[in-house]
Amino acid sequence: MPQKSKLGQNFLRDQQAIHRIVAALGDISNRTVVEIGPGRGAITELLATRAGHLIAIELDPVLAADLQSRFTPANGFPNFKLLRQDVLTVDFSALAHDAGQPLLVVGNLPYYITSPILTRLADAASSIDLAVLMVQREVADRVTASPGSSDYGLLSTTVQLYGQANPLFTLPPQAFSPPPEVHSTVFRWVFAPRFGTLGVPRDPFVSFLKACFAQKRKTLSNNLRNVGHTSQAIADALFHTGLSPQARAEELTLDHFAALFRALNA
């Protein structure tokens, strides 16, 4: 476990933001909600009051013990379950299976592991309906970016491959205690994996995207040569897809990537 000071513990103290985060989940009265990093329970209390079931995942043993003694059936929270666990070891598909329904995920994330958490949620995409997540503003900008923007990259395509991501609102450091060094943005991620409509197999296509974005300054052609495609095969595939020989990954939509992948693997 990282040192306590490194657990990304910036506790939310803006009541309006807490209400907006919970409202963004919609009607949760019959749903199983999973909260990542409940901390001192800033969002947890409203969630536990409104949700059908709430599963909270907290790594810090002291905070976990406090939550466990606060959210009890005797205190009016019969629907609360705590997992004292690293979120990166949680099996979200198993939680959804036990719940008998896809999950709603929410959290003011520990920023030091934002990308691994997003990847883990993506891996469990068929078990999740919706996630409302607070991340560093720059990360939210990348997650929700469109092709052509300087923020568009592998993180954008990775998240957007599994559904639609939209920013909701941004908070200044003073909304937290202690204040972090960065602004924070809440975004809403509606899960709807696109592999079927794009006509591509999941794992090979994810590897292909990583190869396309491997070196941002290089052309697609250069990046694809580095993973073993011949210049001729790449030129043919780009032509067939209607893309310029000088095309760069950050200009392409997921539809372009899928067409190029299919042309290269035809």
Ligand code: SAM
């Ligand atoms: N939800 C609370 C709030 O908004 O005030 C706390 C958010 S704080 C940014 C992140 C929380 O994630 C902390 O409580 C921290 O202990 C917890 N955390 C850090 N690393 C974790 C991990 N790997 N697994 C689960 N929880 C973790």
